[in-house]
Amino acid sequence: xxxxxxxxxxxSVSPGERxxxxxxxxxxxxxxxxxxxxxxxxxxxxLIYDVSTRAADTPxxxxxxxxxxxxxxxxxxxxxxxxxxxxCQQYNEWPPLTFGGGTKVEIK
Amino acid sequence: QIELVQSGGGVVQxxxxxxxxxAASGFTFKHFAMQWxxxxxxxxxxxxxxxxxxxxxxxxADSVKGRFTISRDNSENTVFLQMNSLRxxxxxxxxxxxxxxxxxxxxxxxxxxxGTLVTV
Numbered sequence: 001x002x003x004x005x006x007x008x009x010x011x012s013v014s015p016g017e018r019x020x021x022x023x024x025x026x027x028x029x030x031x032x033x034x035x036x037x038x039x040x041x042x043x044x045x046x047l048i049y050d051v052s053t054r055a056a057d058t059p060x061x062x063x064x065x066x067x068x069x070x071x072x073x074x075x076x077x078x079x080x081x082x083x084x085x086x087x088c089q090q091y092n093e094w095p096p097l098t099f100g101g102g103t104k105v106e107i108k
Numbered sequence: 109q110i111e112l113v114q115s116g117g118g119v120v121q122x123x124x125x126x127x128x129x130x131a132a133s134g135f136t137f138k139h140f141a142m143q144w145x146x147x148x149x150x151x152x153x154x155x156x157x158x159x160x161x162x163x164x165x166x167x168x169a170d171s172v173k174g175r176f177t178i179s180r181d182n183s184e185n186t187v188f189l190q191m192n193s194l195r196x197x198x199x200x201x202x203x204x205x206x207x208x209x210x211x212x213x214x215x216x217x218x219x220x221x222x223g224t225l226v227t228v
Contacts, residue, residue, distance in 0.1 A: 034216040036153075043203055043220040044145075044153065055218065087153055091215025095167040097143075097155040 002026050002090050006100035012108040019075040021103045023088035028068045032092035035064055035073045038102075039084045047086075048073065075105070083107055110134040110219045112204050117224030120194055128189040130204030130221050137185040138162070141207035143217055144178060144189045146200035156202070159187065161211045172198075194228045201225050 003026040013019040023033070031051045036044040046055045048064040051071060061076045075082055088100040116128040130142070144156040157178035158167045166178050177190040187204055202224050205217035 032215070036217075043223050044217070045220065046208070046216060046218045049208060049216045049218075089153075089216065094215055095155075095158070096169050097158070097215045099153040099155065101152045 001096055002029060002093055002098050004088055004090055004098050004100035006086075006088060006103050008103060009101070010104045010106065012106050013075075013078045014108045015080065016077050017108075019078050019082075019105055021073040021075075021086055021105070023066075023071040023073070023100050025069045025071075025090055027093075029090040029092035031067055032090060033064070033066070033071050034089045034091065035062075036087045036089065037082075037084045038087065044087065078105070078107070080107060110206065112206065112219060112221035114202070114204055114221040114224045117202065117226050119227045122194060122196055122228055124194055125190070125192045126194060126226060127191070128202055128204070128224060128226070130187045130189075132185045132187070132206070135206070138182040139211055141209065141211075141213035142178075142180060142187040143205045143207055144187075144202060145205055145217065146198075146202045147223075148197075148200045151200075154200070157189065158207065158213060158215075160213055191226070194226075196228050199226060199228045 005024045007022045033051045035048040038044040052064040085102045087102045111133045113131045143158045159178045175193045180187045204221040206219040208216045208218035
């Protein structure tokens with residue numbers, strides 16, 4: 001099973017500043033990596049797939065990068081509506097599909 | 109637009125069974141694999157099961173293998189999760205989701221249901 005580890009657990013960022021979230025896989029997942037956003041009380045929403053492809057309706061301020069083991073999700077200019085928990089997921093080798101533990105993004 | 113409407117959650121005793129349903133609309137259901145993902149209270153996401161577009165193959169997390177069964181009815185655009193021998197640790201919000209790969213299951217979930225709480 002591929003273990004996904006996200007850091008930090010909580011990230012506090014001032015409005016308009018850059019937020020960088022990390023995700024590390026226990027072994028290479030190539031480019032089969034997705035990011036999800038989950039706002040409080042809501043279902044998750046696909047933000048990015050295949051490391052860097054934005055899903056429909058994902059704002060351009062969200063970008064993904066990396067390959068192999070280390071990945072990042074960057075929010076270039078944090079908005080209040082971006083407060084949420086963000087999860088990474090690998091789909092290179094499954095079953096099982098595996099998620100990271102999540103990073104909570106809050107406004108400083 | 110794509111819509112996944114879930115039903116069937118509730119409070120049950122350990123050892124009993126429950127069946128979740130997820131009715132899909134807004135896309136050609138029979139062309140997509142479907143998944144179930146769960147989230148324990150205050151915790152992260154855990155993948156549960158996936159069924160291929162035609163129902164010919166299924167995959168399960170080890171934690172539910174042999175107890176849960178995923179199935180689908182392409183004539184009714186509905187995916188199901190039959191949960192037997194439920195345990196306290198199965199308590200979670202269960203989400204159904206559309207696999208983004210189409211007929212070739214990919215693994216990323218591009219549309220999610222509203223979630224339904226199962227309390228054991």
